[in-house]
Amino acid sequence: MQEIINGLNGIVWCTALVFLFLAAGLFFSIATRFPQLRHLKDIRSLIFEKGDSKSEVSAFQGLTMTLASRVGIGNIAGVAAAIAYGGPGALFWMWVMAFFGAATSFVETTLAQVYKEKDMGELRGGPPFYIEKGLKLRWLAVLYAAVTVIAQGILLPPLQANTVTAGIENAFGIQPSITGGILVLVLAAIIFGGVTRIAKFAEIIVPFMAIGYIVVCFIVLGANVSEIPQMFVLIIRSALGMDATYGAMIGYAISWGIQRGLYSNAAGVGSEIFGAAAVEVSHPAKQGLVQSFAVYVDTLIVCSATGFMILITGMYDIIPNGTTPLITNLGDVEPGAVYTQRAIESVLPGFGSPFIAIAVLFFAFTTIVAYYYSAETCLAYILGEKKKIWMRNILGLLVLGAVYYGSVNTAEIGWGLGDLGIGSMGWINIIVILFLSKKAFKLLKDYEIQKKKGKNPVFDPVELGIADADYWEKEYKNIEQNNCIKNQEQ
Structure with missing residues (x-):
């Protein structure tokens, strides 16, 4: 079975997809004239823009919800693997992937906002919605939704939980069954509280965990401050094949850097934008720009922090694409979180193991919460609104069971199944948004025109000729009515 799954993953995660x-x-990026650069000033204000309704998800909560899904154990173990198998230059190509991926995230998030719906008082949207309404392919939308439910609702949560319990046991000696039980109880309190509680949870935890991780990175860099220039030179020279040691690894650097960058921020896979679709904004392009910044935070900040700590302390091995070792600074150590752990230990003895265990706990736990939300949205899409209540309860119980199972058991085959699901989602979504991208381009232009006129951009689907944006047609009428009332009062 493992060989079959590996073979399928070799097809799905081929070079063509990357x-x-x-x-x-x-x-x-070219078609939109690099909004991920031009609108950085706007993004800063849009992140903290609040909607008119206290019951909806704010822009900042939407950002933290998607970061909860993006920032996971891949930001620690994934970066280590990229360096081990692709060399230091892999980090550079992760940056490249993040820069262009920010434009991809803008497109898919804008589309998710355009075709979102109101489901029992909560906003819902994502790839299944814009596949059905934008391309008129209901069967493809259902297929994508089903793959998402299986991958993010059943296959991936156990793996995140297993990483957490293993790290806690290694650092503090607490049995996985105890940690797993606590995880299930806390998780249950959050996921059964609905999207608003999920958003509030992410709003508090995600900034806390990201800032803590960056602070430790600065401590490690500060202890090796004289090595910083040499570290950047090594990254650039390795990435471009200019370094004598890594000259023959340029292909591996590009492949591993792009693949791990994609796996980390998932820009274009569609799995990270369900939370963004639930945000209350006056124009879809607003949330598209905010989510382009989320890619930066995930890869340019968090992944870079991991890479910098590993490289500047020399706590890594280089095994070109898993073949004969080229550099053995650590010896027989499997690439993963242990690289980061030892990098921190070299500066803060006795701190690395517990810190990484706690970091993985926060990273993985918030990712599980985001997985549940994506799976719930897709299941609601497949079954319909009337079956939402009992469906949420059943899915919640399945996720909780999967988390506890993963906490106390190893599930090596699950990694392959999870990769297969995410890769399948990626193939569908990236092709879909290429076909629908003109609509996102049109919305960006409309947003920019209104901004130049000094207006707060408001989306009118009828004026732009975008059909099936039912939520926005009603919303625009409400906005117009409110404006008329305000004008009459004045």
């Missing part, structure tokens, strides 16, 4: 994502990001 470079399709890179090419799509380049195309989106």
